[in-house]
Amino acid sequence: MNKRSALIALSLSALLVACGKQEAAPSATAAAPTPAVVSKIVVGLDDNFPPMGFRDEKNELVGFDIDMAREAAKRMGVEVEFKPIDWSAKEAELSAKRVDVLWNGLTITEERKKNIAFTAPYMENHQIVVVAAASPIKTKADLAGKVVGAQDGSSAVDAVKKDDAVFKSFKEFKTFGDNVTALMDLSTGRLDAVVVDEVVGRYYVAKKPQDYAVLDENFGTEEYGVGVRQGDTDLLAKLNQSLAGMKQDGTAARIATQWFGKDITK
Structure with a gap:
């Protein structure tokens, strides 16, 4: 290696050392995760x-x-x-x-x-009282001493219990897995009345007006x-x-x- 080549080699070595001492560039900030698209x-x-x-x-x-x-x-x-x-x-x-x-x-x-x-x-709704068409029950006060039913977990249960005086007058308050079963028990005489959402109650009453009647009084207005x-x-x-x-x-x-x-x- 001649003198000129040696000088070039030394210069390259120094340059490489200098570059090696430089700090690595900071990595870009990780992008915020994109919210999953709901499909x-x-x-x-x-x-x-x-x-x-x-x-x-x-x-x-x-x-x-x-x-x-x-x-x-x-x-x-x-x-x-x-x-x-x-x-x-x-x-x-x-x-x-x-x-x-x-x-x-x-x-x-x-x-x-x-x-x-x-x-x-x-939607606005009421908790109505459905009774048998021939029932002597005409008001909520007439429910005293009677067996009343409602769907378990429904707002009808809360509405009935909120009317403390009427609720305590019942002979028994039964809950059912669904409104259909409760209304079937009403039609067979195992219940005296069913408290149910108006949209549901009137749907069934309209289908069998000869079997059911709806009281003028209800257990309150609510919203869906x-x-x-x-x-x-x-x-x-x-x-x-x-x-x-x-x-x-x-x-x-x-x-x-x-x-x-x-x-x-x-």
Whole structure:
């Protein structure tokens, strides 16, 4: 190696050493994870709750709330899956993320608000008293000493118990897995009265007016809303937007008229 080559080699070595001492450039800040795109919502419901959600003669799920949920999902651009659940365990199903929403004639109450976030109300409802057509019971006071029934886990139970004086006058208060069973017990005489959501009670009374009657008095007015997990603010906002749009363009009224003969949406 000649002198010139040696000098070049030394210069290159020094340059490499200098470069090696430089600190590595800081890595770019990791990008925030992109929120998962929701492509499907699972609706928890009681599939024996006509006309809100029930199975027809083909065992297919139909009903007012079924049609409302399908339309809302369409507007949100997502698929909808309906999952029958034990309605008395609905809050546990929601919090455990086995369902995304509760949409099946769900009454908005202060107690439920502790664990469920609700959309704006989309329907107003009453807790009515259904009796046999030939029953001598005409008022709530006449329920004293009688056997009264309601669906377990329903707002009817809360509404009845809230009227403490009337509730304590019952001979017995029975709860059932669904309203259909309670009304069957009424028709066979095992119950004297059934407290039930107005939309459900009047649906059955209209089908068998010769068998049932509805008292003029009721156990209060309530509102229906769609329930989601607390913290699911994005889903809640999209549902509210869809429901508002359905009301504004008349879609909700059309669906209600198909099931109830008139617009009973709020």
